Amino acid sequence: MSQIKLRSYxxxxxxxxxxxxxxxxxxxxxxxxxxxxxxxxxxxxxxxxPEITVRCNNPGVPGDAKNICYHAVKYIQxxxxxxxxxxxxxxxxxxxxxxxxxxxxxxxxxxxxxxQLWRVQFDARIIKNAAMKLGADxxxxxxxxxxxxxxxxxxxxxxxxxxxxxxxLIYPNIEISTTWAYKNFNFSLTKIKKSVKLAHFFLxxxxxxxxxxxxxxxxxxxxxxxxxxxxxxxxxxxxxGAFYAAMSGSGSTIYGLFRDFEGAEKAMKSFRMPxxxxxxxxxxxxxxxxxxxxxxxxxxxR
Numbered sequence: 001m002s003q004i005k006l007r008s009y010x011x012x013x014x015x016x017x018x019x020x021x022x023x024x025x026x027x028x029x030x031x032x033x034x035x036x037x038x039x040x041x042x043x044x045x046x047x048x049x050p051e052i053t054v055r056c057n058n059p060g061v062p063g064d065a066k067n068i069c070y071h072a073v074k075y076i077q078x079x080x081x082x083x084x085x086x087x088x089x090x091x092x093x094x095x096x097x098x099x100x101x102x103x104x105x106x107x108x109x110x111x112x113x114x115x116q117l118w119r120v121q122f123d124a125r126i127i128k129n130a131a132m133k134l135g136a137d138x139x140x141x142x143x144x145x146x147x148x149x150x151x152x153x154x155x156x157x158x159x160x161x162x163x164x165x166x167x168x169l170i171y172p173n174i175e176i177s178t179t180w181a182y183k184n185f186n187f188s189l190t191k192i193k194k195s196v197k198l199a200h201f202f203l204x205x206x207x208x209x210x211x212x213x214x215x216x217x218x219x220x221x222x223x224x225x226x227x228x229x230x231x232x233x234x235x236x237x238x239x240x241g242a243f244y245a246a247m248s249g250s251g252s253t254i255y256g257l258f259r260d261f262e263g264a265e266k267a268m269k270s271f272r273m274p275x276x277x278x279x280x281x282x283x284x285x286x287x288x289x290x291x292x293x294x295x296x297x298x299x300x301x302r
């Protein structure tokens with residue numbers, strides 16, 4: 001096998017509670033990470049030398065040593081002793097700096113893809129350490145599906161969501177820095193609206209359709225103040241039948257969740273602002289992911 005092609009799936013955050021600020025500068029959080037079928041396409045081709053090259057069709061994504069996928073390969077090479085190089089081509093469909101985890105997903109897909117390309121099974125410790133070095137969300141994307149995340153996002157517990165839903169995402173062509181959002185977050189202005197522990201809500205089999213009254217994204221306050229248009233998009237979703245609407249992560253993507261396809265389609269067609277809108281469905285399990293086309297290989301060349 002000399003080449004593989006993979007799908008690299010996005011995620012949304014269902015709720016985001018910021019618990020505390022840590023001594024290392026990070027924040028302890030609680031969130032539900034839900035994988036969705038919006039995806040990038042990644043091609044990994046063997047090099048005869050140890051060289052690693054990265055190319056992307058989006059000029060806003062760094063190439064070569066600045067790209068998270070480059071660092072993923074470099075770490076795996078160092079830990080396994082495998083010196084084969086690769087050429088990575090990324091076709092971006094997931095908006096950049098949008099709160100959808102595109103970069104982290106790309107890195108996880110590359111780690112999984114290298115096992116297929118090199119016909120090896122990496123030790124679980126190597127995969128976990130690589131994911132943690134690259135970013136907290138990377139570990140989630142290794143298995144995907146839906147999980148309760150805590151700590152800085154690295155403590156993951158898979159959960160079950162029984163209610164089906166359909167998702168419309170709107171990306172308003174605004175890049176939000178995660179570092180900026182957390183740095184400007186003000187603890188004294190949060191918790192005005194009563195919220196519950198996300199783990200408690202889902203583990204006690206509360207219906208997804210009841211989330212509007214209990215679950216929020218704490219970063220919406222600071223980000224919406226900076227970009228009032230995002231609040232208007234969220235209001236649009238609720239006025240067009242969404243049972244829940246929120247910002248994903250630190251933004252700027254706003255999504256609306258709908259009970260049925262018809263409702264999601266109608267809302268998407270009604271949106272009049274000149275922004276990118278995408279229809280997506282949730283991926284609840286590893287088995288679903290494989291049936292959808294991969295996390296693994298969807299095509300190969302010899």
